[in-house]
Amino acid sequence: MKVLIKLHDLVFEPYISGEEINKAIETIAEKLNEDFKGERPIFLSVLNGSFMFSSEVMKRFKEECEIHFVKLGSYEGTDSTGNVRTLIGLNKSLAGKKVVILEDIVDTGGTLKELDRILKEKNVAEYKIATLFYKPSMYREKFTLDYTGIEIPNEFIVGYGLDYDGLGRNLTSVYKRKS
Numbered sequence: 001m002k003v004l005i006k007l008h009d010l011v012f013e014p015y016i017s018g019e020e021i022n023k024a025i026e027t028i029a030e031k032l033n034e035d036f037k038g039e040r041p042i043f044l045s046v047l048n049g050s051f052m053f054s055s056e057v058m059k060r061f062k063e064e065c066e067i068h069f070v071k072l073g074s075y076e077g078t079d080s081t082g083n084v085r086t087l088i089g090l091n092k093s094l095a096g097k098k099v100v101i102l103e104d105i106v107d108t109g110g111t112l113k114e115l116d117r118i119l120k121e122k123n124v125a126e127y128k129i130a131t132l133f134y135k136p137s138m139y140r141e142k143f144t145l146d147y148t149g150i151e152i153p154n155e156f157i158v159g160y161g162l163d164y165d166g167l168g169r170n171l172t173s174v175y176k177r178k179s
C-alpha cells in the first residue's frame with residue numbers, strides 16, 4: 001500500500017527508501033575514507049538541503065576533518081529560478097586546502113557553478129563534489145561529480161533534507177511529486 005503525504009498544496013508518493021539512501025551514503029563514505037586516507041579535508045556543506053546527508057557522511061568519516069557551511073538558494077517552490085544567490089557566505093580561509101563539497105542534489109548544476117567561482121576565489125588546492133542525488137538529464141555544467149549517490153529522472157523530490165517550501169526535510173525517506 002502506498003502512503004501518500006500532502007505538503008502545502010502538493011501530494012507526494014514514496015519513491016526512495018531510507019535503506020537505499022543509507023546504502024548510497026555508505027558507499028560514498030567508504031570511497032571518501034579511501035581517497036582521503038592520511039589527509040585532512042574540509043567538508044563544505046551546502047545548506048539547507050544537505051544538512052542530513054552531511055551529518056551522515058561526517059559520522060562515517062574516519063580521518064581528522066573540518067566542516068563548514070554555506071547557504072545558497074535558487075529554488076522557489078518546485079522550480080529552479082536559475083539565479084543562485086549566496087544567503088550565508090564562507091568566512092574561512094581555504095587557501096591551499098582540499099575541499100569536499102556536500103550537496104543534497106545536483107540538478108542544473110547552477111549551484112556548483114557558483115561554488116566553483118567561490119572556491120577558486122578562495123584559492124583552494126582542489127575540490128571534489130559529493131552529492132546524494134543527481135538528475136543527469138537536467139545537468140548543464142561540466143564539473144565532474146566525484147561521488148554520486150542515487151541518480152533520478154527529472155522528478156521533484158522531498159525528504160532527507162530536501163524541502164517543498166520549507167516542509168518535508170525531516171522525512172527519513174524520499175517522496176516524489178505525484179503526477
Ligand code: 5GP
Nearest residue numbers: 049106107108109110111155156157162163
Ligand atoms: P541546481 O543549482 O543544480 O540546479 O540545483 C541545486 C539545488 O536545487 C539543490 O541543492 C536543491 O536545493 C534544489 N533542488 C533541485 N532539485 C530538487 C528537487 O527535486 N527537490 C528539491 N526539494 N530541491 C531540489
Ligand code: MG
Nearest residue numbers: 046049104105
Ligand atoms: Mg543543495
Ligand code: MG
Nearest residue numbers: 049075162163
Ligand atoms: Mg529547497
